[in-house]
Amino acid sequence: MSSRTWSNWSGLAQCTPAHFETPADLDALAGIVRKTAESGGHLRVVGSGHSFTDLVNTSDTIVSLDNLSGLLEADAATATVWAGTKLKRLNELLDERGLAMENLGDINVQSIAGAIGTGTHGTGRDFGCIPTQATGFSLVTASGDIIECSETENAEIFKAAQVSMGTLGVMARISLRLMPSYRLKYVRQRATFAEFADNAMRWRDENRQFEAYFFPYTETVQLKFLNITEEPPTGRKAAKWFNDVIMENVSFELLSRLCRAKPSRCAGVSKFAAGFIGESTEIDAGHKVLSTVRFVRFNEMEYEIPVAEGVECLRELKDWIEKDRPEVHFPIEFRFVKGDDILISPFHGRDSAAISVHMYKGMPHGPYFDGCEKIFRTHDGRPHWGKLHSLTRADFEKMYPKWEAFQSIRKRLDPNGVFLNPYLERIFL
Ligand SMILES: Cc1cc2nc3c(=O)[nH]c(=O)nc-3n(C[C@H](O)[C@H](O)[C@H](O)COP(=O)(O)OP(=O)(O)OC[C@H]3O[C@@H](n4cnc5c(N)ncnc54)[C@H](O)[C@@H]3O)c2cc1C
Numbered sequence: 086m087s088s089r090t091w092s093n094w095s096g097l098a099q100c101t102p103a104h105f106e107t108p109a110d111l112d113a114l115a116g117i118v119r120k121t122a123e124s125g126g127h128l129r130v131v132g133s134g135h136s137f138t139d140l141v142n143t144s145d146t147i148v149s150l151d152n153l154s155g156l157l158e159a160d161a162a163t164a165t166v167w168a169g170t171k172l173k174r175l176n177e178l179l180d181e182r183g184l185a186m187e188n189l190g191d192i193n194v195q196s197i198a199g200a201i202g203t204g205t206h207g208t209g210r211d212f213g214c215i216p217t218q219a220t221g222f223s224l225v226t227a228s229g230d231i232i233e234c235s236e237t238e239n240a241e242i243f244k245a246a247q248v249s250m251g252t253l254g255v256m257a258r259i260s261l262r263l264m265p266s267y268r269l270k271y272v273r274q275r276a277t278f279a280e281f282a283d284n285a286m287r288w289r290d291e292n293r294q295f296e297a298y299f300f301p302y303t304e305t306v307q308l309k310f311l312n313i314t315e316e317p318p319t320g321r322k323a324a325k326w327f328n329d330v331i332m333e334n335v336s337f338e339l340l341s342r343l344c345r346a347k348p349s350r351c352a353g354v355s356k357f358a359a360g361f362i363g364e365s366t367e368i369d370a371g372h373k374v375l376s377t378v379r380f381v382r383f384n385e386m387e388y389e390i391p392v393a394e395g396v397e398c399l400r401e402l403k404d405w406i407e408k409d410r411p412e413v414h415f416p417i418e419f420r421f422v423k424g425d426d427i428l429i430s431p432f433h434g435r436d437s438a439a440i441s442v443h444m445y446k447g448m449p450h451g452p453y454f455d456g457c458e459k460i461f462r463t464h465d466g467r468p469h470w471g472k473l474h475s476l477t478r479a480d481f482e483k484m485y486p487k488w489e490a491f492q493s494i495r496k497r498l499d500p501n502g503v504f505l506n507p508y509l510e511r512i513f514l
Pocket residue numbers: 094129130131132133134135136137140141150168169189190191192194195196197198199200201202203204205206207249250251252254255256257379469471472
């Protein structure tokens with residue numbers, strides 16, 4: 086297929102691949118991979134393009150699995166799906182069968198393979214990142230062969246592939262561990278930073294899911310509590326629509342434009358926005374409550390901090406912002422994620438606090454993210470694989486106890502680096 090410029094959701098990552106392929110079946114996918122490898126080329130697979138880094142960029146071949154989408158089979162507790170299936174569609178298909186994923190991130194527009202590829206996560210003490218919900222993959226490797234892997238078959242490849250950013254091969258089919266569908270009650274409240282700091286660990290333990298947004302230059306924190314309920318759905322109330330679409334998107338977009346035009350307004354805008362945090366309750370199907378709408382485009386950095394240091398890390402960010410006054414008006418997101426045993430998952434071996442910082446599209450993110458990253462790193466933080474960071478291989482080698490094990494599997498499956506690009510070469514070569 087002819088070339089066209091590709092860009093990610095925020096517009097920061099852009100490239101013009103020579104080929105943009107959308108195979109309609111597994112044989113066609115394997116053929117594209119084989120042909121690229123035989124010509125000494127490079128291939129990157131794209132999901133929904135919602136990662137912030139140059140993961141997908143290549144001047145050679147991008148493959149999209151948009152035509153490999155849908156449910157292949159399902160029983161009472163598992164399902165196998167095409168890897169290109171978007172989370173929204175996937176959760177609707179599961180819901181029709183009385184099934185659900187145990188947890189999701191903030192949005193549901195990613196592909197299941199893309200969400201798995203970078204270790205995407207939601208919040209909740211008892212929930213690992215989305216890759217921990219996967220039980221098996223069909224992986225098209227650089228040779229064009231299809232490897233089946235799971236906890237019991239090619240288990241070492243499975244543990245590596247669970248978070249691998251498309252560097253081991255193209256996931257074509259994914260099997261998932263599921264649970265019966267559930268309804269969630271979502272309660273939104275406001276608190277002071279001191280209340281948040283004193284209670285965050287207790288709230289984490291007392292709720293199925295808890296997360297918080299701290300507003301820079303204020304003492305204000307927005308709290309979100311989510312718990313399973315049998316209470317009837319509240320439906321899509323006008324008030325909720327106003328809150329989600331108008332307040333969180335349209336109004337925030339207008340405020341963000343004011344900040345972009347005159348960045349010295351950022352502190353005032355953050356204080357103004359914090360003033361509008363209200364209390365609300367919503368009850369609906371779990372997957373609908375977990376996913377929010379995000380119209381306002383931004384760039385993002387996120388680090389996963391050992392859980393015991395999470396609150397202190399956020400406090401240091403707050404103090405640094407007040408002292409150095411970086412131009413930022415986006416709230417800082419704070420979530421909890423359970424540790425896992427995936428080779429290069431940012432949650433490997435430790436329960437974590439996930440702290441995310443954002444900058445409106447078109448505003449320079451460098452000074453703010455650099456300052457945040459310094460603080461994240463003093464807390465032994467590990468960057469989210471889909472979000473901005475400044476690290477290279479030497480950093481990751483020290484950070485991940487299983488780094489060499491991952492590298493040896495990657496080199497075995499892709500000895501010529503078909504699935505690498507310049508960004509990934511800085512990480513893996
Ligand atoms: C508005 C917004 C909200 C977000 N919210 C969250 C959140 O709540 N929690 C969180 O953790 N992250 C979040 N993210 C980050 C996002 O979930 C990840 O970056 C995710 O990887 C994006 O999925 P995607 O389908 O767009 O994948 P892409 O960005 O297109 O690709 C991601 C990686 O997966 C690989 N990949 C894609 N498909 C395949 C395949 N079939 N086989 C092998 N590899 C593949 C790609 O090569 C790439 O390396 C958010 C991002 C945005 C823009």
